[in-house]
Amino acid sequence: MQGADPAVVRQALDTREPLPGTDGFAGELDGALVRDVLGRYPLFSEADDHTEWSVDPTDLNSPEPVPAGHQRGADGDTRVWTLPNPDPYANDNRAIDAVRSAVIESVDEVGGSPAIAFSGGIDSSILAARLDGPLYVGGFEDSHDVEAARSAAEALDRAVRVVEFSHDDLERAVPEIVRATGRSNPMDVQISLPLYLVAERVAADGHEHLAVGQGADELFGGYAKVSRAPEEERMEAETIRGAIREMIASLPAQLERDVLTLRAAGVEPVAPLLHDRVVETALRLPGDLLVRSGPTDDGDGEVRKVALRQAADFLPDEIRRRDKKAVQYGSLVAREFDRLARQAGFKRRMDDHVGQYIDSLVE
Template structure:
């Protein structure tokens, strides 16, 4: 069982408790059934109709089929074990912010040892950097937003940051490895996985077998611009801020599967304290105005992280594939290889050519 003891998982099943105080789990129970936590923070796969043939690594199986988040799997198929809670929001903003502060500090301070930290200079990774002792790593192409932001944030925190400067050769080498590890070759997934993979590789080469990441904060705490005006955004079905936030939380299992598999292929195990059950429970109770307020996103997190310098708490963050310039350089390489923008899915075709 990954992430938690079987006894804890069994108790969570008996109590119908989707958030039993873990950072996620997946694996086999004593009776042979497979289980995956409600947010899918760990992946587990099996052969179709044969849960006895299972692995956290899909490359071990001939036809890997993921167990859905919050489900049990046996010979008869998948059954839902838990549903994500939908509690009433906090009535008082001060109480809500204090709950988020207590949750994130307890979760981050409870991380064992000193893992390396994937550090982009935004509020999420700065929470990790400020409260852990492992080295900070940022990855990106020269002059990328993430490298510049990480350097300035590290200086504000009186920390040093190690820069992993990407090259075109890194992309050409890493893309087939990421596709093999994750089973995904679309440009969005590859563009997101590439910076994680290359930073993870460098951390592993420096002797670290774990990498702390800020995954989950954007989904849980209102980090996406689209949740601010969901009724006007055709990417969402929800028409309220809280409903839209819950909708994007539903995307976590697929995202986390990709990220975990990519980082493990790079040689490190991800540590994601902002996905701790305590953080999840506090985030689910946030009122709309503490998720987004005008142009400000992750409002409760910024107020709760009062141990950070104000300049960091105010910062916005680019998506990793853009902040690192990986998306731009993938496009450049595709065009240099003859896959022009006028072609349908030109970057995807370029990725396929690297894999072939």
């Protein structure tokens, strides 16, 4: 069993407790396969033989993921856990205190001194402020992420190691990512590339673990589309709290991709902001502690991740106010990958030109 003591998982099965105080888990227990409610650890079995299983899909001929929150046995998949839907905090101060306590406790209990994936935003800065491991940022020269990481590291009185990407790096890494994740669509590949290349350097420097800020955007309202519910066409939810639950439901697929990518590069991810206690606290936040109108550095008149920003009062104000770009854009990987595709003859007028380019690299 990865991620938790089997006794804890067995009790969670007996009580149907979805958040039993772990960082997630996956594996075999009493003859069945189980995966936690957020799918924080990947788990697969053969499509036609569930007794053959692995945490690495490349070990199997026809890997079929175990759905998050399910138990897979001889009779198929059974949902065991569903995310709770608690009432929101009635008092804002109590809510902020709860977020602060959950975040600090979860980060501070991380063992050792893992390297830290550092983009200079609030999520990775929380890790950098409380963990001792070296900071790493990746991107092309003059990318937003590299600039933001350097300025945030200076504000935290930390040094940051820059992993500068090249076109050769992208082309070399794509087949490895596709093989490890089983995904070749442009979005997944472009998100995975910065993670893989940074993790590769981290592993080369002798580190076995990489602390990441995954989950904070989904839990605390970091996406612009969350604030536009119910008008946002990409969301089914009619409220901000409902949109948060919808975003959390997307985590299992994202985490499977990210964990497999990082493992393929040679490191094991550590994601303290996805601990059960953080998830449980985030689910109780009212809408105005997720997204709120107000002045921001980029001038869009909207503050996202309100509760997390207020709770992280141990960070400099300039970091707490920052918004960040998605990793594929902040690192300039998406821009440069599109450029490579066009240089290889896959023009934008072609259908899915970047996808065709990826296929050519894999072939």
